[in-house]
Amino acid sequence: MAGKIESNKKQKKDALLNSAFEIFTNEGFSKSSISDIVKLAGVAKGTFYLYFTDKYDIRNKLVARKAGIVFKRALEAYESAPFTGGLADAIIFIVDNILDQFNENKALLNFISKNLSWGIFKGAITGANADSEVDFDEFFEYLQKITCIERKQLEIILFLVVEFVSSTCYSSILYSEPVPIEELKPYIFSTIKFIVENNTSESTELIGS
Amino acid sequence: MAGKIESNKKQKKDALLNSAFEIFTNEGFSKSSISDIVKLAGVAKGTFYLYFTDKYDIRNKLVARKAGIVFKRALEAYESAPFTGGLADAIIFIVDNILDQFNENKALLNFISKNLSWGIFKGAITGANADSEVDFDEFFEYLQKITCIERKQLEIILFLVVEFVSSTCYSSILYSEPVPIEELKPYIFSTIKFIVENNTSESTELIGS
Amino acid sequence: MAGKIESNKKQKKDALLNSAFEIFTNEGFSKSSISDIVKLAGVAKGTFYLYFTDKYDIRNKLVARKAGIVFKRALEAYESAPFTGGLADAIIFIVDNILDQFNENKALLNFISKNLSWGIFKGAITGANADSEVDFDEFFEYLQKITCIERKQLEIILFLVVEFVSSTCYSSILYSEPVPIEELKPYIFSTIKFIVENNTSESTELIGS
Amino acid sequence: MAGKIESNKKQKKDALLNSAFEIFTNEGFSKSSISDIVKLAGVAKGTFYLYFTDKYDIRNKLVARKAGIVFKRALEAYESAPFTGGLADAIIFIVDNILDQFNENKALLNFISKNLSWGIFKGAITGANADSEVDFDEFFEYLQKITCIERKQLEIILFLVVEFVSSTCYSSILYSEPVPIEELKPYIFSTIKFIVENNTSESTELIGS
DNA sequence: TATGAATGAGATTTCATTCAT
DNA sequence: AATGAATGAAATCTCATTCAT
Numbered sequence: 001m002a003g004k005i006e007s008n009k010k011q012k013k014d015a016l017l018n019s020a021f022e023i024f025t026n027e028g029f030s031k032s033s034i035s036d037i038v039k040l041a042g043v044a045k046g047t048f049y050l051y052f053t054d055k056y057d058i059r060n061k062l063v064a065r066k067a068g069i070v071f072k073r074a075l076e077a078y079e080s081a082p083f084t085g086g087l088a089d090a091i092i093f094i095v096d097n098i099l100d101q102f103n104e105n106k107a108l109l110n111f112i113s114k115n116l117s118w119g120i121f122k123g124a125i126t127g128a129n130a131d132s133e134v135d136f137d138e139f140f141e142y143l144q145k146i147t148c149i150e151r152k153q154l155e156i157i158l159f160l161v162v163e164f165v166s167s168t169c170y171s172s173i174l175y176s177e178p179v180p181i182e183e184l185k186p187y188i189f190s191t192i193k194f195i196v197e198n199n200t201s202e203s204t205e206l207i208g209s
Numbered sequence: 210m211a212g213k214i215e216s217n218k219k220q221k222k223d224a225l226l227n228s229a230f231e232i233f234t235n236e237g238f239s240k241s242s243i244s245d246i247v248k249l250a251g252v253a254k255g256t257f258y259l260y261f262t263d264k265y266d267i268r269n270k271l272v273a274r275k276a277g278i279v280f281k282r283a284l285e286a287y288e289s290a291p292f293t294g295g296l297a298d299a300i301i302f303i304v305d306n307i308l309d310q311f312n313e314n315k316a317l318l319n320f321i322s323k324n325l326s327w328g329i330f331k332g333a334i335t336g337a338n339a340d341s342e343v344d345f346d347e348f349f350e351y352l353q354k355i356t357c358i359e360r361k362q363l364e365i366i367l368f369l370v371v372e373f374v375s376s377t378c379y380s381s382i383l384y385s386e387p388v389p390i391e392e393l394k395p396y397i398f399s400t401i402k403f404i405v406e407n408n409t410s411e412s413t414e415l416i417g418s
Numbered sequence: 419m420a421g422k423i424e425s426n427k428k429q430k431k432d433a434l435l436n437s438a439f440e441i442f443t444n445e446g447f448s449k450s451s452i453s454d455i456v457k458l459a460g461v462a463k464g465t466f467y468l469y470f471t472d473k474y475d476i477r478n479k480l481v482a483r484k485a486g487i488v489f490k491r492a493l494e495a496y497e498s499a500p501f502t503g504g505l506a507d508a509i510i511f512i513v514d515n516i517l518d519q520f521n522e523n524k525a526l527l528n529f530i531s532k533n534l535s536w537g538i539f540k541g542a543i544t545g546a547n548a549d550s551e552v553d554f555d556e557f558f559e560y561l562q563k564i565t566c567i568e569r570k571q572l573e574i575i576l577f578l579v580v581e582f583v584s585s586t587c588y589s590s591i592l593y594s595e596p597v598p599i600e601e602l603k604p605y606i607f608s609t610i611k612f613i614v615e616n617n618t619s620e621s622t623e624l625i626g627s
Numbered sequence: 628m629a630g631k632i633e634s635n636k637k638q639k640k641d642a643l644l645n646s647a648f649e650i651f652t653n654e655g656f657s658k659s660s661i662s663d664i665v666k667l668a669g670v671a672k673g674t675f676y677l678y679f680t681d682k683y684d685i686r687n688k689l690v691a692r693k694a695g696i697v698f699k700r701a702l703e704a705y706e707s708a709p710f711t712g713g714l715a716d717a718i719i720f721i722v723d724n725i726l727d728q729f730n731e732n733k734a735l736l737n738f739i740s741k742n743l744s745w746g747i748f749k750g751a752i753t754g755a756n757a758d759s760e761v762d763f764d765e766f767f768e769y770l771q772k773i774t775c776i777e778r779k780q781l782e783i784i785l786f787l788v789v790e791f792v793s794s795t796c797y798s799s800i801l802y803s804e805p806v807p808i809e810e811l812k813p814y815i816f817s818t819i820k821f822i823v824e825n826n827t828s829e830s831t832e833l834i835g836s
Numbered sequence: 837t838a839t840g841a842a843t844g845a846g847a848t849t850t851c852a853t854t855c856a857t
Numbered sequence: 858a859a860t861g862a863a864t865g866a867a868a869t870c871t872c873a874t875t876c877a878t
Contacts, residue, residue, distance in 0.1 A: 012838090030239050033872060044839040049874075118380040118387070155387045160377060160396060167376035168369060171327040178327070178364045187369060187408065194403045199396065214857075214862075221863085242847060253864045258849070423878075427841075448657050451868060462843045467870070534797040536805070573805045578795060578814060585794035586787060589745040596745070596782045604828065605787060612821045617814065639859090660851060671860040676853075 013051045015041040017065065020058045025107040029059060029114075063115045066108060074098045075139070087147050088196035092189050097164055101189075103173055106117060113170045118159055151198055160195050164188070222260045224250040226274065229267045234316035238268060238323075272324045275317060283307045284348070294328055296356050297405035301398050304374050308397075312382055312390060322379045358409055369404050373397070431469045433459040435483065438476045443525035447477060447532075481533045484526060492516045493557070503566050506614035510607050513583055517606075521591055521599060533589045536577055567618055578613050582606070640678045642668040647685045647786065652734040656686060656742075677698060690742045701725045702766070714774050715823035718815050722792050726815075730800055730808060740797045745786055776827055787822050792816070 019040035023032045023053075034055060038045050052058040074097040078090065102109035144151060165188060171177045172184045217387045228250035232241045245263060247254050261267040269358060283306040287299065294302075311318035354361060381393045437459035452473060456463050469478040483603045492515040496508065503511075520527035541573045562569060583606060589595045646668035650659045665672050679685040701724040706715065714718075729736035734747060771778060792815060798804045799811045 008837090034874090035872065038840095045841095046839055046875080047837080050878090054873075077848070152387075156393070156396060159380075160386045160400065163376040163380075164373050164400075167372040171368075171372075178361075178368045184365070187365060188402075190407060191373075191400065192370065193403055194407070195396075195400055198399060198403070243849090244847070253877070254848090254866095255850080255864060256862080263848080271878075423841075430842085452870085453657055453868070461867090463845095464843060464871080465841080468841070472869080474714065570806075574811070574814060577798075577805045578818065581794040581798075582791050582818075585790040587788075589786075596779070596786045602783070605783060605822075609791075609818065610823060612825070613814075613818055616817060616821070635858090661853090665861095672852090672862095673854080673860055674858080677858070681852075725854065 006188060012041075012043055012047060015043060015053060016048060017062055021062055021066070023110065024059065024062070025111050029055075030197065061078060063112060067112055067116055070098055070101050070108070070112070073101065086197075087149075087200065088193045091196060092192055095161070095188070095192060096185070097183060099165075099169055099185070101172070102169060106174055109170065109173055113166050115167065118163065147200070153199065157196055157199050161192055164191065164195070221250075221252055221256060224252060225257060225260060225267065226271055230271055230275070230320065233268065233271070234320050238264075268324060272321060276321050276325055279307055279310050279317070279321070282310060296358075296408075296409065297402045300370060300405060301401055304370070304397070305394070306403060308374075308378055308382070308390060308394070315383055318379065318382055322375050325375065327372065354391060356409070362408065366405055366408055370401055373400065373404070420449065430459075430465060432462055433461060434466060434469060434476065435480055439480055439484070439529065442477065442480070443529050447473075477533060481530060485530055485534055488516055488519050488526070488530070491519065499542065504615075505567075506611045509579060509614060510610055513579070513606070513610060514603070517583070517587055517591070517599060517603070520587060522590055527588065527591055531584050534584065536581065565618070575614055575617050579610055580608065580614070630739065634708055639670055639674060643678060645676060648689055651686065651689070652738050655726070656682075657793075669713070690739060694739055694743055697725055697728050697735070697739070700728060713819045713824075714776075714827065717776060718788060718823060719819055722788070722815070722819060723812070726792075726800070726808060729796060732754065733801055736797065736800055740793050743793065745790065774827070780826065784823055784826050788819055791818065791822070798835060809819055 016037060020032070020037045023036050024038060027036070031056070032043065032170055034048055037058075038048050050059075052061070074094045077097050081092065081093070083093065102112075140151075140154070141148075144154060147154065149157075168184065168188060169181060172179065172181045225246060228245045229241070231249060232245050236245070241264070243257055244254065246267075247257050256266075261270070283303045286306050287303055290302070292299070292302065293328075346363075349360075349363070352358075353363060356363065377393065377397060378390060381388065381390045423555060427447065437455045438450070438496060441454050445454070450473070452466055453463065455476075456466050466476075470479070492512045495515050496512050499511070501508070501511065520530075558569075558572070561567075564574060565572065567575075586602065586606060587599060590599045643664060647659070649667060650663050654663070659682070659758045661672065661675055664685075665675050675685075679688070701721045704724050705721050708720070710717070710720065729739075767778075767781070770776075771781060774781065776784075795811065795815060796808060799806065799808045
């Protein structure tokens with residue numbers, strides 16, 4: 001019984017999140033209204049305020065959730081691939097997978113890249129956010145363990161990579177500007193390789209890979 | 210005196226642009242209203258609509274104008290400096306100057322980086338936009354001439370650099386995340402150097418420098 | 419009590435309709451504002467938009483409703499009168515009653531005749547409009563049954579009468595132009611008599627009257 | 628020289644009248660603005676106020692002018708036709724011609740019938756209005772002379788005919804409701820014949836026709 | 837929990853009119 | 858006579874938020 005109520009609650013919340021994503025990507029955030037979202041979700045206006053404090057709240061939870069899903073998929077692909085190579089190659093593998101996902105789902109790219117900042121990314125990392133699909137903290141510790149790179153250095157590297165990739169892929173995938181993504185990939189990958197290898201000791205290797 | 214009317218018009222338009230910048234940076238774009246802007250500018254509400262179609266219009270014109278000013282200053286500093294070095298060093302010089310400007314004026318950074326995309330950047334390049342302070346087209350041709358790099362290649366390089374710098378400096382300067390800008394600069398500069406040199410023939414040098 | 423909410427809604431809508439009529443007839447349609455209407459109705463501005471899409475919407479609903487009331491009253495008078503005579507006399511009786519109503523309430527005449535067209539009249543006939551006080555469809559079928567005139571013929575006759583009466587009574591009642599209504603009535607009635615009798619078989623009589 | 632200035636003035640005024648007609652018929656009176664009119668006319672806003680006091684003023688002058696043109700044409704056709712018959716037939720001839728003109732130019736019908744009232748019609752009759760193309764006064768005296776009907780009687784007859792025709796032809800020509808104009812004409816004409824003949828002595832004939 | 841009618845501040849936008857040139 | 862930039866009151870319409878049910 002309680003479970004049914006629980007799942008019913010989850011259902012409404014999910015309906016709101018899905019509707020919000022639909023509206024945000026179609027109309028743009030500033031032109032989206034809570035009225036639109038609840039109408040599409042098929043719930044009453046008041047219900048919105050039971051789960052979210054305002055438009056910004058639902059957006060942030062949505063970004064973390066969507067980014068998490070993308071990231072989780074890429075990680076799963078990486079883990080199930082017969083993989084050998086250093087940290088740089090591992091990151092490139094993951095980035096490549098993410099770029100492909102975005103290429104398939106441009107609305108998603110548009111939404112995430114317009115709203116994902118390093119701040120939200122780090123916020124998601126804390127693991128406090130229940131809406132995120134991944135525990136970034138775990139992933140971080142995992143990376144530290146297998147690369148033997150100190151936390152701060154690792155954070156800088158990831159920061160540079162994340163910012164570089166997200167900002168360049170945006171206009172390339174969505175508008176083929178200045179060139180289509182397939183043409184841009186070599187530049188992106190070689191730069192990632194440089195960023196990673198130039199900032200880690202030469203001997204760094206993925207332990208256990 | 211037809212000139213008097215013209216100068217009066219320019220004055221009104223400038224007052225609106227300046228006020229809009231003030232309001233946008235203090236209140237944030239979505240919380241800024243046209244009412245606020247005209248009040249601060251000291252003009253009537255209807256006057257706003259003589260010069261701009263809506264809030265988005267004035268924002269875009271403002272971004273191009275402000276970005277142009279920053280860029281122009283950096284270029285002037287570069288040109289008046291006793292400079293020797295390759296293209297990479299030239300770009301690094303300019304980027305360094307821009308980062309310093311942003312560090313001094315964080316509101317400006319916040320405003321520009323939230324709204325400047327490669328699209329707007331390229332839009333500004335066409336020179337069609339009368340609100341821009343620089344003719345990027347000229348600059349582009351100038352670069353081509355002195356570097357002997359073909360247009361497309363040059364565009365990709367600039368794209369990578371612009372996106373990389375603008376996305377990384379944002380959280381570093383404004384929030385010191387993941388590290389303060391001075392600590393991040395070495396990473397940024399080495400990456401720029403890599404991007405430029407890895408994508409140009411080794412012999413590329415700034416002619417006449 | 420769901421009924422309480424329903425009756426509350428009806429109350430608000432009625433308040434808006436009544437206020438709109440008041441404002442429209444006093445100020446004229448184009449000088450009436452939604453602000454004025456809601457102020458008089460004692461509801462919030464937003465409430466207006468819960469029930470009507472704009473000024474035109476409330477006007478059309480108002481015309482149908484008011485015209486329906488006038489018509490209904492005339493019909494009731496006709497039905498409760500000890501009446502003998504043909505179709506022409508029946509219509510004249512009804513028209514006479516309507517003219518008297520308008521003569522008593524010139525604001526109503528002004529409002530209706532400026533906005534009532536055969537289109538709206540026919541629209542009201544469909545019965546789709548819930549704001550109309552009469553089911554014109556029923557009335558139409560009723561007329562057909564008792565007069566044995568085919569639908570199309572009946573429609574033309576009514577059209578001619580309605581247009582003739584509404585257009586002539588307007589300036590006569592409101593401005594006594596070219597002559598006061600009492601002086602004009604003989605002309606109107608004899609013309610109605612001609613229109614009806616000239617376009618129906620001589621034997622047409624109201625069955626059951 | 629003075630003539631040139633005079634004609635220049637007339638040119639501007641005409642441009643304004645023509646543009647106003649264009650805008651009124653396309654956008655509807657209430658949605659037409661003086662801005663739109665002057666833009667289409669290619670004159671400055673201030674110029675409008677040199678010739679007209681406001682939107683209503685230009686509309687009324689326009690109605691009188693347009694109605695006058697239509698009427699004048701019908702009269703000319705009547706005068707140049709080899710005509711025999713009574714007053715009723717003469718009026719029917721003129722009405723028929725007007726209906727044909729309206730059928731050819733529905734925007735004109737829409738504009739005139741929405742704005743022509745007996746008041747404006749009579750106002751036009753005074754001949755004071757320089758924008759009217761006809762001197763209705765003359766026409767009226769002419770009619771009196773040849774029909775020997777007293778002024779008041781004549782006015783009532785014309786009033787009934789004008790209102791009857793204008794209100795019925797509107798929805799018939801524009802919307803074919805309740806039937807197309809060609810199908811409605813017999814009803815209109817027979818009613819006109821009735822109105823005229825029933826209200827004049829039997830011997831009334833057009834003298835000199 | 838869930839609803840959705842009601843709110844009303846406030847945002848955007850229009851436009852007749854003026855007046856210095 | 859002609860212009861058109863400027864005005865600013867006033868209109869329309871939106872929408873986050875509340876609260877009685």
